[in-house]
Amino acid sequence: MTATQASDAPAAEPILELDDLGVVFTTESAEVPAVRGVSLHVRPGETLALVGESGSGKSTVALAAMGLLAGNARATGRAVIDGTDIVGADEAGLAALRGRTVSMVFQEPATALDPLTRIGKQIAEVIRNHNDVSAKDAAARAVGLLRRVGIPEPEKRAAAYPFQLSGGQRQRVVIAMAIANDPALLIADEPTTALDVTVQAEILDLLRRLAAETGTGVLLVTHNMGVVADFADRVAVMYQGRIVETGPVEDVLLRPSHDYTRRLLAAVPRLSVAESDERPTAGEVRPDDGSGSGDATAPVVELRDISVVFGRGKRSVHALDGISLVVSPGETLGLVGESGSGKSTAARVALGLIPPTSGAVSLFGADLARTRSRARRRLRSGIGVVLQDPVASLDARMTVGECVAEPLRVHRRELSARDQRSRVEAVLDRVRLPRDIVRRAPGELSGGQRQRVSLARALVLEPRLLVADEPTSALDVSVQESVLKVITELQDELGFACLFVSHDLAVVQHFARRVAVMRAGRIEEQGPTGETLLHPETDYTRRLLAAVPVPDPVVQRGRRAERLATLAAGRMEAEA
Incomplete structure (x- = not known):
């Protein structure tokens, strides 16, 4: 039951209540205030989204609510969870709360999970920390939790190590651990930032269902306004450590009252889902002036019928299966698809970092397979690379x-x-x-x-090719906008081509001239960005687009209902 649905019922007591919360960090030179006078609450069954730029203090608020602040931090005010004030509580009291009354889902599951311990054992440990149960019963409950969060073959996955699971599966494991003891409050700090759009949609569906089934309150910390529109009941906007606006999600996102909120929303790249004649202006194809080395008329990079196979025999994995791509001088090609689709592998082949099992790679008009080490080094000096995590x-x-x-x-x-x-x-x-x-x-x-x-x-x-692999996925919307603007202006000035790998279709739609959609190592379709994303030819691209949340709660409710109906119809057809 959401807060919206419960509007006619008496308001339940908040499970989380922050009253004039302040956090100050002590450094060698001075005391730095990070959070100033924050007051907010979360009731059972509702989701409050806490949004703002990097450095606004939103993650500090979440850590303060868990009692997980660094040693050089000092909290003031009140942070009450289920009647217990976290500020000033001793470690024994906090340990009794964490994992039982309140749990946290972190942004990066790879750091939240022990790489040397099997999945089932990690979940069972959380259960046994707060319950007097046998190791056998805890192991059985761990398998049940994996099944509950949608992990396929849960008995088998319980015996796996974290590295043997996909990113989406690892995030589901972290959620299973967080809900293992049916907490009253779940704090989710950027839980979907590193996930592709389809996995993100699945994780949000999972969290929404769990909150509805158990009445758990959710404090969602995020910079993704589409996720806020899709998932939150209320929104609190932070700026320079303070709450500058709070209210129901429709009021804040559709009728913002604070100038900072309006600026934040204006920076959000919006996926065009209606028919339009607009085309992206960034990355226009420009004539090459011939100043670079090599054949100026040739594609900057060309992959011809590339296949990449890792391993041998039954354990072999086909990462790429006969793909062909061309990036022309001065243009931007967006490469999109789910995690594991082969996007990053294709980029590494283009860079000459992964040799293809079959096919040919041409870089600045030269066949990479026929270039010697010194010539290949000269070719690589014409490539610049920007990665996801600086x-x-x-x-x-x-x-x-x-x-x-x-x-x-x-x-x-x-x-x-x-x-x-x-x-x-x-x-x-x-x-x-x-x-x-x-x-x-x-x-x-x-x-x-x-x-x-x-x-x-x-x-x-001053390279002729820039390869950008998820360069903005970890950045908040205003910083993302400024970084993309800089790339666009420099591309106008220097004329380099760009291979832009991303799972953010809205960013690709605004930034790339052409797009290639990848799935399971193959290219599903490619063409001009406007035509491909506004008029997709394949069901897969349509499903990918349907999973993208838009920062309009009203529109997003309709998109979510349509997506879930399509998925249900697909399951019924498969069962038939």
Whole structure:
């Protein structure tokens, strides 16, 4: 039962109540306030979405509610869960609450799960921590929880290790652990950010069903406004540590009262689901000026009938199965599909990092299979790469200046140290970062700043091809908008081609000129972005588009009902 459905019934007492909550972090130089005077509540069976930019304080609020703040943090005010004030509570009292009364679903299941312990044993441990049951009974309940969250072959999966499951399955395992003891409150911190749209829709359906069955209250921390429209009853908007607006989801998303909320919503890329003549303006095909090396008239990169097989015999996996792609000078090709569809593998083949089992790869007009190591190195110097996680791709031991200059040291050894510094400063100007940032470490920067550093490093050699693999999926909407705007402006200035790998179809629709839809190692369809995404030819592309949540609660309710009806019809047809 949602809060909307219960509007005529007497309001239940909140399961979570924050009253004038404040959090201050003590650093070497000063005390930094992260949360200021936050007051909100979550009632049984309702979902409150907490939204805002990175650094707004939303995750700090969630951690404070769990009593999981860092040692240098000090909380003030009240954070009451089921009658217990978390602020000032001792560790024994908190341990009794966590996992039983309140549980948390984290953004990255890979870090939430022990890689060396089997799935069933991890769930059983959570059960036994709060219940006097035998190991055998806990193991049986663990299998039942896996079945409840939709894991296929739960007995078999219980014996598996986390690395043997897909990303969506791992997130379902984390949810199974979170609901193992029927908590009254579930705190979900960006639970779908790293998931493709179909898995995201399944996870939201699962959380919605569990909340309805058990009356669990949900505090959802997210930057995805489509998820908010799809899942939340109420919304609280945070800005610089404060709540600036709160209300029912339709009021906040459709009739925002605060200027910051309006700006936040304006930054959301919206998937066009109606017939339209509009076409994306970013990534237009531009004539090559012939200034680069190689054949200027040839495609920047071309994959011809590429297959990639990992392993041998019965254990072999066909990651790619006869795909063909072309990226022309100056254009952006969006590569979309579910996790495991082969998108990233195709990008790595284009980079020359994975040799194809069969087929041919052409880079700047040269056949990669026939180029020797020195020539191949010269070809690769014409490629820039931006990855999803700048924390992992930037060396924490280097300064920003050293990270950006690294490609110059590898591929432009003839440049003096002074010339390298000059190029680093110039590319930092291009990505709108201050030059004095060169002396800082990556860990001292925000997520958006780190991604701009990654972009600067990718472009410091002025490449002819930029390969961007999920470059904005971990960024909030306003930072995502600014990063994509920088890429677009630099593409206009430098004329590089872009292979843009993403599971965010709304971003691809606005950013890419052409799109290729992948499924199970094959290309389902490809063509101009507007035609392919507005008038898809295959059922798979239509299902992919139907799973994308839009930031309009009214429209999204209809889309969700239509998607669920289509899935139900498909199941009935399969059973028949």
